[in-house]
Amino acid sequence: MVRTPCCRAELGLKKGAWTPEEDQKLTSYVNRHGEGGWRTLPEKAGLKRCGKSCRLRWANYLRPDIKRGEFTEDEERSIISLHALHGNKWAAIARGLPGRTDNEIKNYWNTHIKKRLIKKGVDPLTHKSISANLQDIPEKQDINQTIIMSDDGPDHSAKVKKSARFLNRVANRFGKRINQSVLSEIIGSGGTHTTITTSATVDSESDKSASSSFAPTSNLLMTANGNATSSPSAFSESSINDRLMYWDKEDNIEFSTFLNDEDFMVLEESCAENNEFMKELTRFLQEDETDNKEMMPVNEHQDSFEDIDNYFA
DNA sequence: AAACTAGTCAACCGCTAGTCA
């Protein structure tokens, strides 16, 4: 397939830094006509730029909803958590940080976070301790492998471990059915400096799917003192901001019915604002309750992990 | 003061996927 080049230098198209005049032209054109039609936009707007360049300039710099300035600690934690899940999928990471562009996040990762992680002895690629990487690591991680890195004291560490254990149970139980975005929300909230590796549960297909019921927009995190923090998210309208007492309006299900006290506490701390996830989890737990199936310990699920691996292979 | 080096980040490049005629 032969493509006409987008940017033809012979047409005298300008490259390099944008001038304020060019910005003004582009902004007023997009404000009048909306985004899109980038190929024909430069000519209509009186710009000697290629459409691609205009789109990037708008998307990364001129868009009114772009948040500029220093990244906050919360944002940085979000980036690390999301990078642990998505890798170098900067656009996916950017979706979890409203107002930040993929380009900005990518730059910030490469110039700040990466170095800081290395300094702390954490491999920025694997999010594991560099010393751990030197040991014999199996090629394929199983779902049970939970990497905990916490410097908030033994109490927090224990809490995180407990949380991680429960989340792994959730992942274990629902790995095949639950959307990765939803799981990412919870795993991302696992605690400060915590990475939970759940490779077998990653539903990459559903993550890509535009028809996904859950958008990876929530930015739920645990702060250093264990309190949940959240940026504006799709779940912000939730009526359960402070405590985990989810009642489904139609089915009248009390969420706590399905969990023992310990798990209920852990879940409450981990996903206090994630209404959509709780709805989903409630549904699954109710199914399981109906089926009267006994929950197997995580380490007895190796076969199903293999199935999941095969499923997503 | 000049030359050099390292860090930062906006912009570009090459590619893929999706859409439409």
Add this chain to the structure above:
DNA sequence: GTGACTAGCGGTTGACTAGTT
């Protein structure tokens, strides 16, 4: 089914700046 086109993505480049020698 094919080709043209658009939009979006991740990796890379290079201009600029600040710090160091």
